Amino acid sequence: MTTYIIKRLLISIPVLFGILLVTFVLARLIPGDPCKAILGEKATVEVCEKFEKRFGLDKPIHTQFFLYSKRVVVADFGNSIRFSRPVSQILVERFPVTIELALGGLVVAIFAGVFLGIISALKHNTSVDVGTMVLANVGISMPVFWLGLMLAYLFGLLLKDTIFWLPPSGRLTAGLSSIPFFEVWGWEVLKGTTKSKFLEFFANHYIFNALITGNWEIFKDALRHMILPVIALSTIPMAIIARITRSSLLEVLGRDYIRTAKAKGVKSKNVVSKHALRNAMLPVVTILGLQMGGLLSGAVLTETVFGLSGVGRMLVEAIYARDYPIIQAFTVMIAVAYMFINLLVDISYGFLDPRVRLE
Amino acid sequence: MLSQSTQLEVKNLTTCFRTSKGNVMAVDEISFSLKKGETLCIVGESGCGKSVSALSIMGLLPPSGYVKSGSAIFQNNDLLLMTTKELEKLRGNRISMIFQDPGSSLNPVMRVGDQVSEIFQIHLNISKQEGQKKALEMLKQVEIPDPESRMLAFPHELSGGMAQRIMIAIALACNPDILIADEPTTALDVTIQSQILNLMSEMQLKTQTAIILITHDLGVVAEMADNVLVMYCGQVVEYGDVKTVFNSPIHPYTKALMKSIPIIGKKTRRLDAIPGRVPSLDMLPSGCRFERRCAEKNDNIVSNCQNKIPPIFNVDSVHGSRCWLEKGNE
Ligand SMILES: Nc1ncnc2c1ncn2[C@@H]1O[C@H](COP(=O)(O)OP(=O)(O)OP(=O)(O)O)[C@@H](O)[C@H]1O
Numbered sequence: 001m002t003t004y005i006i007k008r009l010l011i012s013i014p015v016l017f018g019i020l021l022v023t024f025v026l027a028r029l030i031p032g033d034p035c036k037a038i039l040g041e042k043a044t045v046e047v048c049e050k051f052e053k054r055f056g057l058d059k060p061i062h063t064q065f066f067l068y069s070k071r072v073v074v075a076d077f078g079n080s081i082r083f084s085r086p087v088s089q090i091l092v093e094r095f096p097v098t099i100e101l102a103l104g105g106l107v108v109a110i111f112a113g114v115f116l117g118i119i120s121a122l123k124h125n126t127s128v129d130v131g132t133m134v135l136a137n138v139g140i141s142m143p144v145f146w147l148g149l150m151l152a153y154l155f156g157l158l159l160k161d162t163i164f165w166l167p168p169s170g171r172l173t174a175g176l177s178s179i180p181f182f183e184v185w186g187w188e189v190l191k192g193t194t195k196s197k198f199l200e201f202f203a204n205h206y207i208f209n210a211l212i213t214g215n216w217e218i219f220k221d222a223l224r225h226m227i228l229p230v231i232a233l234s235t236i237p238m239a240i241i242a243r244i245t246r247s248s249l250l251e252v253l254g255r256d257y258i259r260t261a262k263a264k265g266v267k268s269k270n271v272v273s274k275h276a277l278r279n280a281m282l283p284v285v286t287i288l289g290l291q292m293g294g295l296l297s298g299a300v301l302t303e304t305v306f307g308l309s310g311v312g313r314m315l316v317e318a319i320y321a322r323d324y325p326i327i328q329a330f331t332v333m334i335a336v337a338y339m340f341i342n343l344l345v346d347i348s349y350g351f352l353d354p355r356v357r358l359e
Numbered sequence: 360m361l362s363q364s365t366q367l368e369v370k371n372l373t374t375c376f377r378t379s380k381g382n383v384m385a386v387d388e389i390s391f392s393l394k395k396g397e398t399l400c401i402v403g404e405s406g407c408g409k410s411v412s413a414l415s416i417m418g419l420l421p422p423s424g425y426v427k428s429g430s431a432i433f434q435n436n437d438l439l440l441m442t443t444k445e446l447e448k449l450r451g452n453r454i455s456m457i458f459q460d461p462g463s464s465l466n467p468v469m470r471v472g473d474q475v476s477e478i479f480q481i482h483l484n485i486s487k488q489e490g491q492k493k494a495l496e497m498l499k500q501v502e503i504p505d506p507e508s509r510m511l512a513f514p515h516e517l518s519g520g521m522a523q524r525i526m527i528a529i530a531l532a533c534n535p536d537i538l539i540a541d542e543p544t545t546a547l548d549v550t551i552q553s554q555i556l557n558l559m560s561e562m563q564l565k566t567q568t569a570i571i572l573i574t575h576d577l578g579v580v581a582e583m584a585d586n587v588l589v590m591y592c593g594q595v596v597e598y599g600d601v602k603t604v605f606n607s608p609i610h611p612y613t614k615a616l617m618k619s620i621p622i623i624g625k626k627t628r629r630l631d632a633i634p635g636r637v638p639s640l641d642m643l644p645s646g647c648r649f650e651r652r653c654a655e656k657n658d659n660i661v662s663n664c665q666n667k668i669p670p671i672f673n674v675d676s677v678h679g680s681r682c683w684l685e686k687g688n689e
């Protein structure tokens with residue numbers, strides 16, 4: 001097990017290097033140059049030369065890549081061209097937003113999807129089953145941004161002044177601010193250091209931060225702001241999970257070992273919960289790994305619709321601005337997240353199914 | 360009134376399936392009785408309804424199947440009329456079943472020990488630890504080598520023979536009154552087959568369990584059975600005690616089956632297979648179902664054979680056959 005994890009982590013190093021190279025090249029293949037994109041079309045040649053010198057863009061491209069890789073190895077992603085701030089600082093601010101959103105979407109998708117799938121399978125061929133599956137199909141075919149806009153319109157606008165109103169944008173109500181846990185607890189942290197960035201990264205998960213500091217006002221407010229984006233983001237994966245759970249559970253319920261369980265006198269509800277469910281979850285876990293890509297791209301759209309300043313929006317803006325350091329760092333970090341999640345999926349697969357050997 | 364030692368009395372059990380071609384009758388009015396400690400073998404070609412009969416009695420038919428009529432009296436109660444709850448109390452406890460393919464009959468994601476101990480936890484209402492202790496006892500009884508470590512194994516780590524031993528351990532855990540074994544050795548190789556059958560006989564001697572053994576291997580019948588039920592196309596065509604049926608079979612189908620046993624020493628070029636095919640369930644003939652393949656039909660009775668299903672004619676109180684040829688002899 002441990003050797004397997006170490007092996008996987010080692011394998012991911014060349015993969016990450018490859019991703020680094022590809023994003024580096026692709027970013028530079030976007031037509032237009034950063035100088036014009038940031039300083040405007042009227043920037044003179046001299047100004048642009050200065051600009052390029054400042055960000056090292058005047059050197060040959062392979063030298064640039066070499067210098068860049070050298071810094072990345074020590075976790076230094078350089079400075080943003082557009083904001084003239086360390087990219088790592090921007091990562092620390094933006095990533096938690098997306099992580100909260102994606103985790104929320106994932107949890108809702110898994111629980112609601114599996115629940116609906118089970119109900120549907122157990123009520124096989126009844127109106128409940130048909131109804132659930134029609135809903136699931138509608139869910140799958142609904143574009144995220146359209147659903148997001150509709151939700152924002154319904155809950156943010158139409159239901160304004162009712163108790164059902166939900167905030168359609170932002171992370172917190174104006175006027176409220178989240179106080180990082182290390183400040184609440186009076187830790188002395190030097191700004192700009194790696195340690196401070198590390199702590200800030202955790203503190204910027206507002207819901208998590210409010211939870212551990214016991215700030216219920218912020219907790220409730222942040223949670224309320226997450227409801228609509230999470231619904232929008234989770235709908236498609238939830239519908240897919242519901243369908244897979246249903247068909248997988250139906251198949252498992254027809255297997256020989258389920259008949260054995262019944263022949264042993266296991267109660268019907270335990271046949272499902274103790275014998276069928278774990279077997280039925282195997283394909284669901286596989287699908288989860290594959291769904292992560294969809295979840296991340298869905299997060300980009302969701303962030304845009306709900307005015308959340310997360311990774312997705314940052315990345316899109318960075319592409320417009322030809323902000324190479326940001327494009328590269330964010331892409332690599334998304335890849336890292338993706339690989340990490342897939343490792344988790346594979347490990348959980350090994351736990352669920354003893355026939356799968358992780359070696 | 361059931362006699363003291365009768366464990367199970369099945370009368371006119373009829374089971375149907377809803378299919379796209381309409382309802383088909385997979386089991387047609389079968390009757391038999393089973394006494395304490397006795398072994399009843401049900402034989403017949405593939406598809407004749409052996410498994411469906413067993414599953415009907417256990418209440419384990421797939422959703423498309425249903426019992427149309429009949430009764431199965433166990434301890435003065437009709438199993439076929441019981442609710443699922445009532446059946447759950449009996450299954451695995453008073454009536455157990457083991458299946459053809461041991462490889463797929465155990466839950467692949469549960470440890471063997473847990474699967475055995477589960478049955479104790481359900482029916483004896485004991486804790487997991489106690490269940491595990493009893494499970495280990497059980498594994499020893501069915502002669503699993505190295506039982507302590509096998510308790511922690513997963514089914515895919517067992518051989519077919521060992522998996523079937525586990526199934527037997529589960530089935531006999533609560534000393535059931537009846538064990539239904541549906542082709543328990545078909546998926547195993549020959550040496551393992553006889554080991555498993557021996558194990559079942561030994562356990563039967565200890566517990567006086569009545570066994571319904573389903574098989575299409577007449578060698579197994581000869582070795583294990585007290586009584587035999589021969590089925591064809593969902594119907595019982597002959598029944599009787601094993602010696603009588605083997606020595607003086609009446610029904611042409613039974614005779615043909617007997618002829619298909621290879622005899623050691625006698626050089627035969629091929630097995631004496633029964634010519635023709637089993638009619639499909641949705642196109643059954645209106646007369647005797649074996650008529651088209653029958654070697655003994657003759658002009659005197661052939662119109663009967665073609666048009667009317669023969670009833671069971673009893674030769675004596677323990678031997679009977681569903682054949683018009685018997686009409687005169689009755
Ligand atoms: N789920 C089902 N739906 C429709 N027909 C079925 C179903 N299960 C069994 N049957 C039919 O019932 C008949 C009896 O099947 P059964 O499984 O009892 O045969 P069997 O005697 O056990 O054969 P085998 O020796 O191959 O196990 C077959 O003709 C089969 O086609």
Ligand SMILES: [Mg+2]
Nearest residue numbers: 409410411541
């Ligand atoms: Mg069968």
